[in-house]
Amino acid sequence: MRFYRNLGLILVTAFATITHAVGVRSQHTASTTARGSSHVKSGHKSTATAAKSHKLHGQQAIAPERVSEIQQALIREHYLPGPANGEWDETTVNAMQKLQSDQGWQTKLMPDSRALKKLGLGADYSNAINAKGSSFAAPPPASTIPAAQAAGFTAASGVHQ
Template structure:
């Protein structure tokens, strides 16, 4: 019985060693005259595989909400116009950097929550301890003038 297992093991090992060598030497010849059509199909498939997924732009209403929150927090000056422009991007990057978070161009979810723009769980059953409430509004008198000027300079706006 042991010798039978040994023989089977030997054949299995030989097959595993020889299989890649046999597969590597096998070639396939196409006799079809439609080679170009098969290539065009593969190109069409690869073009579809590069389809962009997920949200590609921020809705104008959401941009307005973000701008209003950044204005409230003194990272942006002027009026909220609903356009995700370079000034708004710079203000969001500055806000996120000041929090110690990433500064990529799209808003971080933690930054949106910190700005009071996260999900609203106020009507949830266990909402009494939820920390997603809007931050309290700060008066401009509590922020020193040099700091306000620094915010405006970092956001690229003149006050």
């Protein structure tokens, strides 16, 4: 009986020590910025480290020339009324979201590559390193593949028709 009492005492002490150590490490304090808004700041990070972790990455906005191209394509496809103004405004965002939802795609605030390709505004690879002498045309139809080669493809895929 004495063994179980001592074991219980050891476990309770160990649990209390671990709980206290975890609580100290994850303690958060609220601080107020110069603008008056409050945010949670970890107790063990320096201000310089916290500032570095909030850097913005990637493209933050679309250039006005590109917005005009997108708007003209949306107008051509009857998703956007009126002339292109080069501003990524609410009307343009709504038109892009409508295009993407009509295709069954996720609607995002920024256009994705599928939407741009659908509008005929996909990436231009004409200046790519390996672009000389190549064509970026669609592949030839499957009916132009020789029958023996098509049979080999079918056999290799494991699909039996």
